[in-house]
Amino acid sequence: MKTVKKCPVCNSRSITLWMGAKLGIQYLCKKCGYHGPLVIEEDSE
Ligand SMILES: [Zn+2]
Structure with a gap:
């Protein structure tokens, strides 16, 4: 499963x-x- 990293601030x-x-x-x-x-990891789908 692919994840995408996102900034926790913006x-x-x-x-x-x-x-x-x-x-x-x-x-x-x-x-x-x-x-x-720390970053937010979410599923990319
Ligand atoms: Zn940011």
């Missing part, structure tokens, strides 16, 4: 992986600038 799909050096994998929203480990 709900946009412009989420990209953002590698924090020490914090591990985080995500970056290109739209509002949010970054952190």
Whole structure:
């Protein structure tokens, strides 16, 4: 099943992986600038 990642702040799909050096994998929203480990994952269908 495919999922799509969404920003928890602005709900946009412009989420990209953002590698924090020490914090591990985080995500970056290109739209509002949010970054952190939490994103919303929804079914894409
Ligand atoms: Zn956002």
